Amino acid sequence: MRVKNRVVRCLGCVVVAVLAWLPVQSTGEQVDWSSAERVTDGIDMIGLSYESPRLMKAKAIRVDLFNKSLAFTASGRADRWGQPMPGYTNLTIKTRRETVEEFMMNARAPIELGGRGLDMLVAFNTSPWSPCPEPTPTPYGQTHGYNVSDGVVVSDDYESSRVRGLFVVWKNGRVDVRPTPLPKNSRDDVWIAHSGFAIILKDGQPLFRPNEGAVHPRTVVGVSRDGRWLYVLALEGRHKNVSLGADYYDLAQIMLSLGASDALNMDGGGSTTLLRWDDAEQRPVVCMQQDTPPRRNALNMGIYRKHVAGDDAWKRTLDEGRLFEAAIDGDVDRCAGIYHHYEFTDEQDTPPPAGYRPFYISHYGRHGSRYQRDKGRMRVYNVLLAAEKAGILKAPGVALLRRIRAIVEAHEGMFGCLAVRGAKEHALLAQRMQKRFSEVFASGGKVRCQSSVKHRCLTSMANFSCSLKGAVPQLDIEFETGERCMERLLPSARDKDKDKRRSAINKFTGKLLVETVNADRLVNLLFRDLPNRDEIVGSRHLFVSDLFALASAYQSLADELAGGDTSIFDYFTRDELLALARYKNCKYYAGMGNSVEFGEGIVWAARRLAVDFVDRAEDAMKKGGVCADLRFGHDSGILPFAGFVGLEGAGDRIPVAESWRHCPLWRYVPMAANMQIVFYRREKGGDFLVKILFNEHEMAIRGLAPVVGPYYRWQDLKARLTRKTL
Numbered sequence: 158m159r160v161k162n163r164v165v166r167c168l169g170c171v172v173v174a175v176l177a178w179l180p181v182q183s184t185g186e187q188v189d190w191s192s193a194e195r196v197t198d199g200i201d202m203i204g205l206s207y208e209s210p211r212l213m214k215a216k217a218i219r220v221d222l223f224n225k226s227l228a229f230t231a232s233g234r235a236d237r238w239g240q241p242m243p244g245y246t247n248l249t250i251k252t253r254r255e256t257v258e259e260f261m262m263n264a265r266a267p268i269e270l271g272g273r274g275l276d277m278l279v280a281f282n283t284s285p286w287s288p289c290p291e292p293t294p295t296p297y298g299q300t301h302g303y304n305v306s307d308g309v310v311v312s313d314d315y316e317s318s319r320v321r322g323l324f325v326v327w328k329n330g331r332v333d334v335r336p337t338p339l340p341k342n343s344r345d346d347v348w349i350a351h352s353g354f355a356i357i358l359k360d361g362q363p364l365f366r367p368n369e370g371a372v373h374p375r376t377v378v379g380v381s382r383d384g385r386w387l388y389v390l391a392l393e394g395r396h397k398n399v400s401l402g403a404d405y406y407d408l409a410q411i412m413l414s415l416g417a418s419d420a421l422n423m424d425g426g427g428s429t430t431l432l433r434w435d436d437a438e439q440r441p442v443v444c445m446q447q448d449t450p451p452r453r454n455a456l457n458m459g460i461y462r463k464h465v466a467g468d469d470a471w472k473r474t475l476d477e478g479r480l481f482e483a484a485i486d487g488d489v490d491r492c493a494g495i496y497h498h499y500e501f502t503d504e505q506d507t508p509p510p511a512g513y514r515p516f517y518i519s520h521y522g523r524h525g526s527r528y529q530r531d532k533g534r535m536r537v538y539n540v541l542l543a544a545e546k547a548g549i550l551k552a553p554g555v556a557l558l559r560r561i562r563a564i565v566e567a568h569e570g571m572f573g574c575l576a577v578r579g580a581k582e583h584a585l586l587a588q589r590m591q592k593r594f595s596e597v598f599a600s601g602g603k604v605r606c607q608s609s610v611k612h613r614c615l616t617s618m619a620n621f622s623c624s625l626k627g628a629v630p631q632l633d634i635e636f637e638t639g640e641r642c643m644e645r646l647l648p649s650a651r652d653k654d655k656d657k658r659r660s661a662i663n664k665f666t667g668k669l670l671v672e673t674v675n676a677d678r679l680v681n682l683l684f685r686d687l688p689n690r691d692e693i694v695g696s697r698h699l700f701v702s703d704l705f706a707l708a709s710a711y712q713s714l715a716d717e718l719a720g721g722d723t724s725i726f727d728y729f730t731r732d733e734l735l736a737l738a739r740y741k742n743c744k745y746y747a748g749m750g751n752s753v754e755f756g757e758g759i760v761w762a763a764r765r766l767a768v769d770f771v772d773r774a775e776d777a778m779k780k781g782g783v784c785a786d787l788r789f790g791h792d793s794g795i796l797p798f799a800g801f802v803g804l805e806g807a808g809d810r811i812p813v814a815e816s817w818r819h820c821p822l823w824r825y826v827p828m829a830a831n832m833q834i835v836f837y838r839r840e841k842g843g844d845f846l847v848k849i850l851f852n853e854h855e856m857a858i859r860g861l862a863p864v865v866g867p868y869y870r871w872q873d874l875k876a877r878l879t880r881k882t883l
Contacts, residue, residue, distance in 0.1 A: 188414050190219055196433050197278050197462065199224030202444065210407065211372070214400035215392035216431050216444045217415055218279055220460060222332055223385050229326045230275065231283070231306035231349050231458045232260060235297055238311075242297050245288055250297040251304075251312050254453035257282055257430040259731055261441050262486035264459055265434070270480070271487025275461040280432045280441070281389050282376055283351040285319050285424045286455030296727050298455025302352025303337060305344075311456070320352040322421045324378045332380050332387050334419040351423070351456055353378070355405060358420035363409035372402040374429040379417025388415045391431035393445050427452045439479055450678065450730055481817055482735055484824075489726055491823040492738035493709030495745050495792050498526050499582045499829040504853050506593070507866040513837040513846055515594050517777050519770050521646075521788045522586070522621065522831040523795050524613040525579025526713035528571045534710075537703045538565050543693050544684055553728070554683035560723045561707065567717050575616040577716035582829040583617045587624035589853065594835060601631035602784035605773070608638045609646050609790045617829070618789040632784075645769045646790035648762035648797045655762075658755055665754065665813065666744040673740045676701040679728065705729070705737040713828065739817040746816035749793050749826070751800030753812045757883060760800035767801055767878040774836065774871075778845065792826045799825070799832065803877065804849065805857040825852070836871065845871035 193201035199221040207213040220227065235253040242248040255263070261280040266272020286298040302320035304311040308328070315338045325333040326349040334356060339347070357364055358379065374394035380387055390411060394402025403411070405422060412420040430451060432441045443451070485492045509515075529535070541558040544550040550558065591598050604625065608618040615638060622634050649655050676697035684690050694700050708725035711718070726734065746752060751760050769788075777783035799807040807825040816822075833850040848867040849856045855867040861877065863869050 187416060188217075190416075193219070199227050200278060200460065202279075202433060205411065210367075211401045212399070213392060213394075213403055213407070214396075215390055215411065217388060217390045217411075218431070218433075219415070220279075220387040220389070221385065222330065222387055225330070226463050227278075227460055228463050229349050229458065229460055230264065230273075230277075231351065232311075232454075232456045233306045233309060234311055237297070242295060242299065244295055245299075248288065248299045251300045252286075252298050252455045254286075254296055254298045254455055254727075255457070256451040256453050256731065257432050257457050258441050258443070258451060259453070259486070259489075260457040261432055261434070261459060262482070262731070264461065266483040266487035270484045271491075272483060275459075276464060277459045277461040278434050279389075280457055280459035281391060282428045282430050282454045282456070283324070283353075283378075283423050283458050284456040285352065285354060296453075296724050300352075300455050303339060303350055304352055304456060305347050305350040306456070308348055320354060322353045322356040323350050324353060324421050324423070325350045331384060334378065334380055334421045349458065351458065353421040353423040354425075355422050356419070357405045357409045357422050358412050358417060361413065361418045363406060363413075365405035365409065367406045368404060369406055370404040372404050373425050374400075374427070375403050375408055375425040376423040376429045376431075377408050377412060377420055378423060379412040379415065379420030381416050382418035386416055388412060388417045388420070389431065390415065391429050391445055393429070394425075424454070424456075428454045430454075453727065481739075481821055484821065485735065485738060489734065490712045491821075492726075492734050493712060494738060494741045494822040495826050495828075496706070496709040496713065497823040497827040498578060498712050498715075499586075499827050499852075501585065501589070502853070504593075504855075507848075507855060507868075509837050509846065509848075509868055510865055512839050512841065513868075514840065515597050515835050516838050517774070517783065517836040518590065518594060518597055518785045519774050519777075519834045519836070520590075520785065520831065521766070521790060521795055521798060522583070522617065523792050523826065523829060524575060524609075524611070524617040524789065525582040525620075526576045526828040527579050527613045528568050528574050528576055528713070529707075529710050530573045532568075532572065534703075534706065535561075535565055535568070537561065537700065537707055540694060540700060541683075544690075547687075547689055547693055549685040549687050549690055549693065551683055551685055557683060557725070557728060560725060563718065563723045564707065564711060564714070567714055573612055575613040575620075576713045578713055579613065579617060579828060580620045583621040584624035586829060586831060586853075587621045588628060590833065591625055591628045593853075597784050597835075598625075598629045598632065600784075601629065602633065602782055604632050604634045604785045604787060605783060606634060606636050606787045606789070607642045607646065608636070608788070609643055609794075610638055610640070611791070614789045614791070618787070621787065621789070645765055646788055646794050648759070648766060649793055651765065652758065652762040654758050658758055659748070662744075662747045662755055666740075666747055669743055669814070670698050670702060670740055673743075674698055674701060674736050675733070678730070679704070679733070682728070701733075702737065702740070705734075705741070709741075742817035742820075742822050743813050745792075745822055745826075746796075746820060747813045749796040750813075750816060750820060751797075751808055751810045752816065753810060755813070756800060756810055759797050761883055763794075763797040763801040766794060766798050770834065771875055771878050774834075774875075778836070792830065795830055795832055796826050799851065801878070802849070802874075803859045803861070804851055805859050807851055807856075809859070827852070834874075837868070847871050847874055 193203040196202050201219045205215040232252050235250050237250045240250050242250050257280050261277050264273045264275045264277045268274040285301045300312040328346050328348045375392045377390040392403050393400035431444050435442045538561050606618050608614045626632050679701050680697045773786045811819050835848050837846040846868045861873050
């Protein structure tokens with residue numbers, strides 16, 4: 158083999174590494190690692206390019222196993238581990254599939270955002286798995302062979318004919334390539350064990366002859382004879398004029414040249430991926446030129462840097478934009494924005510000033526998780542049906558149609574209604590309110606409830622109030638609904654300029670959609686390139702946007718569709734999900750938020766709701782006997798009201814295009830979003846303080862001076878709510 162000069166360009170990265178001449182003439186000549194790029198202390202990366210026996214290109218990393226600051230982690234069990242795999246009754250669920258990039262980003266996402274908080278440096282794919290058509294029509298994978306991740310057995314299939322060999326990371330830090338099966342008396346000492354297709358190198362000797370086996374893209378791991386160095390090779394293939402791939406003999410020669418004594422061929426083909434983290438760009442870098450979208454694999458592995466307690470300087474590099482990405486990497490459902498389910502977290506109350514006790518709560522709650530509002534939201538389904546009839550639907554499109562059909566069937570007769578998840582959200586919110594402010598409800602009293610006329614709001618009110626009365630049976634609960642309630646609870650109900658504003662917003666966000674989202678890949682994946690394709694699909698951007706909206710709404714039906722394989726997010730790449738999440742955040746914030754461009758009219762329309770808060774609070778304080786006023790409405794009520802109040806974060810005046818950075822809607826206006834104004838009375842003196850909870854979090858009010866912490870004088874907030882101009 159002969160290695161030539163070349164310049165490596167990593168996709169998604171502006172870093173250009175100029176690699177030195179590597180004159181590897183035979184298996185006896187070694188790669189010069191002194192010319193490698195330093196990823197971090199203990200990890201080097203180098204590029205390889207070959208002309209014989211065929212065109213081949215690869216990236217390799219060398220990891221110093223004696224560096225005790227480095228540690229391994231891997232993909233773990235899926236939440237439905239061991240259950241039958243939807244659509245594949247002969248298979249069981251082992252892991253949830255994810256790309257190597259998704260694996261790395263989830264690992265790096267802060268713990269408080271659902272990630273693992275690890276400083277992951279490099280990541281790569283590992284074990285064989287199934288089922289694996291393109292694209293795989295299931296979010297789950299069944300791994301082959303014996304696989305252990307972070308000390309937990311993922312699969313125990315020694316009989317699999319597909320695997321021959323194990324890559325083992327022992328709990329003491331030693332790394333090993335060894336045949337299967339692993340002796341039972343040593344399994345408790347395993348931290349990671351991932352199966353591979355074949356051991357290709359043992360004690361420095363190739364185990365295959367030239368031209369033995371097919372030529373493919375390959376992922377290989379190897380260990381030096383002294384156990385100090387781990388080598389990971391990602392070799393490209395099926396890439397005309399770039400890299401054709403390698404057979405087992407080629408791989409053995411390359412691993413020898415890198416310095417390995419033992420080496421194992423892992424899963425390859427479309428799964429082969431090697432990533433490194435780029436500190437300057439604050440993103441993972443794909444260190445290969447791939448001409449196909451990254452595959453979601455069943456098992457991936459990463460190496461991260463361990464930090465001592467309190468050493469979190471590496472985390473502080475996250476800006477607001479990266480926090481948005483990190484939140485979605487921690488939980489992909491968050492990209493749904495306003496369709497995201499409610500996240501319950503444990504909150505600690507700041508103690509009120511001495512002598513003050515809570516006695517009354519004034520509340521506004523958005524309805525809980527729901528079905529889509531109307532059949533118009535199923536436009537994607539009609540497009541796919543028409544495409545199937547016209548014969549332009551590819552296999553991935555057929556699989557997508559099958560998933561969407563299940564979602565559509567679940568909606569029949571339930572459009573706009575509250576889902577089971579939504580009912581649970583409001584029942585639990587009531588329990589948490591009563592437990593957190595038990596003094597408010599301890600003596601019973603009247604609870605006044607008013608609701609939008611929409612079914613989902615009425616049912617939310619019913620679940621909340623029944624749960625509250627179940628906790629405190631002596632409560633006297635009143636209900637009110639009707640058009641008069643709609644005028645109070647829905648600011649846009651009396652907004653004379655809403656149609657004109659909506660037209661301007663649609664024009665603004667329509668342009669933003671085209672600028673933000675690339676729709677070509679997904680359209681080309683689903684539909685054949687025939688003359689009638691554009692006529693059937695219509696606007697590509699609108700189709701992809703609608704598909705994303707349907708994918709986002711799926712999580713609301715977690716109970717109704719339990720056990721079915723109807724998730725749609727798998728059809729999008731990570732970059733597409735992030736782009737669509739940003740766009741949708743901007744779109745809905747433009748219509749409901751306190752934006753620079755449109756917010757003044759939207760926020761001012763919430764003054765009737767503000768007056769209702771004031772009037773009912775004053776009545777409750779004057780007459781007594783009322784412990785709570787509960788309102789049940791919509792996102793288009795609670796977000797404008799947050800702007801009218803001036804809540805920090807949710808109510809800030811910001812440009813639409815920046816809303817995803819400063820006001821992520823998955824956090825502020827998910828399903829069952831709520832605002833609670835809690836009133837405190839001094840035992841002697843009759844002075845009143847209030848604090849505002851938004852989604853149960855204590856909030857600051859811009860422009861008002863607190864008495865202490867989150868506590869404000871009621872007279873100051875009252876003046877804010879009854880002002881005559883913004």
